[in-house]
Amino acid sequence: MSRSPFRFSENVQFDYETRLALGAAWRQGADVGEVLATAAAVADGDGGAWFTAWAELAARTAERAGRSAAEGRTVSARDGWLRAAGYAGTALVGVDAVADPARRLAEVFPQHRAWFDRFLRACDPPAEPVSIPYEDTSLPGYLVGPPGGSGDPLPTLIAGNGSDGPVSSVWTLLGAPAVARGYRVLLFDGPGQQSMLFDRGVPFRPDWENVITPVTDFLLARPGTDPRRIxxxxVSQAGYWVPRALAFEHRIAAAVADPGVVRVVDSWWHQLGPELRGLWETGDRDTFDRFLREGLGQDPALAATWRWRARPYGIDSPFDLLTEVSRYDVTPVADRITTPLLITDPDGEHFWPGAAQELYDLLPGPKRLVRFTEAEGAHLHCEPMGRALFEQRVFDWLDTRLTTA
Known part of the structure; x- marks a missing residue:
C-alpha cells in the first residue's frame, strides 16, 4: 500500500483506520496519544479485540466528557463528546468480527450518535438537527454554521459521506474545515449510510441524483442559503456519488470528489483478483458463491471485512452483490457533468487506483486534478494524515469558485 515504514496493525483495514483517527486530531476528533496507545494494544489485527478496545476508549472518553459537562466545563465536554463519537465509529469497523455483531452494533451505534449529538449541541452556535424530505421518508441530518454571522446568506457545503464511515468522520474531514472558513455545512446520512441503514434498513442506491436533488431542494427552501453558492x-465512495449526482443536478456551483471514482466495483475486484472476476463473468452464480464463501471461511478477518462492506447493499449472495455494485458506474453519464469538479488523486490509493485520472479524462466541463504525494505525507485513500494540506488546497479552490459563482 505504501513505502512508509510506519505500520499500526497487521490488518490492512485497521492500519488505515488508525491513520484516519490520527488525522482527525487536526480537527480535535481524536487525541494522538489515545489513538497510538489503543492501536498498539490491538496491533495483531484481531477484530474482536479491536472492537472492544475502541469501544472501551469511547466509553471512558464519554464518561470524562459527562463529568466536565456536569462541572460546567463546556470546552472540555464538547471536545470529549467529539472524540468519544469518533472512537465509537472506529470501533464499529470491527463489529462483524465479534461473537454477536447485531447486539454490539445495537449498543454502540446509538452511543456514537448520542455523543455526536451532544458535541453538536455544544458548538457555537449549536447545530440544528434537520429532517430532509426524501421519497416516502426523510434523511436525518444537521446544519452547522460558523460563529457570529451577519445574517447574510452563506455559502453552503453539502458534505457527502462514503460507504461505511461515521458522521463524526465526515465532520472532521469536510465539515469542520468548511465551518472554520465561514461556510454553513449540511451533514446527513443517505440511503445505506449508518443511521439510514442501522436504524431503518434502507440500503444504498446507485442513482445518487435522487438523493442530492431533494437535499438541494431542502437547502434552497431554507432562509440563509445563497442559491449561487451551494x-x-x-469522501471515499462518494467519489462516485458526487459526479453521478452532478450529471443530473446542475444547481451545484462547485464540487469535490475525494478521490475520483468511476466504477465502484473496481475496489472489490482489486481485492478479489482476476481469477474470481473471471469466474463471476461466466455467470455461474452457484459456483461463484460457493467458491467465495469457502475462501471467506478460511480467513475470518477477510470475512468480517466483507460483511462490513457488504452490509449497506443488503444482498447475501456474493454473485448478486457484485452484480449490484457493478451498476455504480459513472461512465454512461459523465458527459453530462458541467459543474466545476475538483478530483483528488493521492499516492497509494488502494481502493480505486488510477480512477481519479480516468474520471478527470471523462469530464467535459471545468475540472481540476489535485495530486497528494507520499513525500508530502498526504498519501493514501482520502489523505488520512495530510489533512492540513488537503484543506488548504481543496478549500482554497472551493473559495475561489464560490466567490465567482
Whole structure:
C-alpha cells in the first residue's frame, strides 16, 4: 500500500483506520496519544479485540466528557463528546468480527450518535438537527454554521459521506474545515449510510441524483442559503456519488470528489483478483458463491471485512452483490457533468487506483486534478494524515469558485 515504514496493525483495514483517527486530531476528533496507545494494544489485527478496545476508549472518553459537562466545563465536554463519537465509529469497523455483531452494533451505534449529538449541541452556535424530505421518508441530518454571522446568506457545503464511515468522520474531514472558513455545512446520512441503514434498513442506491436533488431542494427552501453558492463534496465512495449526482443536478456551483471514482466495483475486484472476476463473468452464480464463501471461511478477518462492506447493499449472495455494485458506474453519464469538479488523486490509493485520472479524462466541463504525494505525507485513500494540506488546497479552490459563482 505504501513505502512508509510506519505500520499500526497487521490488518490492512485497521492500519488505515488508525491513520484516519490520527488525522482527525487536526480537527480535535481524536487525541494522538489515545489513538497510538489503543492501536498498539490491538496491533495483531484481531477484530474482536479491536472492537472492544475502541469501544472501551469511547466509553471512558464519554464518561470524562459527562463529568466536565456536569462541572460546567463546556470546552472540555464538547471536545470529549467529539472524540468519544469518533472512537465509537472506529470501533464499529470491527463489529462483524465479534461473537454477536447485531447486539454490539445495537449498543454502540446509538452511543456514537448520542455523543455526536451532544458535541453538536455544544458548538457555537449549536447545530440544528434537520429532517430532509426524501421519497416516502426523510434523511436525518444537521446544519452547522460558523460563529457570529451577519445574517447574510452563506455559502453552503453539502458534505457527502462514503460507504461505511461515521458522521463524526465526515465532520472532521469536510465539515469542520468548511465551518472554520465561514461556510454553513449540511451533514446527513443517505440511503445505506449508518443511521439510514442501522436504524431503518434502507440500503444504498446507485442513482445518487435522487438523493442530492431533494437535499438541494431542502437547502434552497431554507432562509440563509445563497442559491449561487451551494457546493457538494464527498469522501471515499462518494467519489462516485458526487459526479453521478452532478450529471443530473446542475444547481451545484462547485464540487469535490475525494478521490475520483468511476466504477465502484473496481475496489472489490482489486481485492478479489482476476481469477474470481473471471469466474463471476461466466455467470455461474452457484459456483461463484460457493467458491467465495469457502475462501471467506478460511480467513475470518477477510470475512468480517466483507460483511462490513457488504452490509449497506443488503444482498447475501456474493454473485448478486457484485452484480449490484457493478451498476455504480459513472461512465454512461459523465458527459453530462458541467459543474466545476475538483478530483483528488493521492499516492497509494488502494481502493480505486488510477480512477481519479480516468474520471478527470471523462469530464467535459471545468475540472481540476489535485495530486497528494507520499513525500508530502498526504498519501493514501482520502489523505488520512495530510489533512492540513488537503484543506488548504481543496478549500482554497472551493473559495475561489464560490466567490465567482
Amino acid at each position: 457546493a457538494l463534496a464527498g
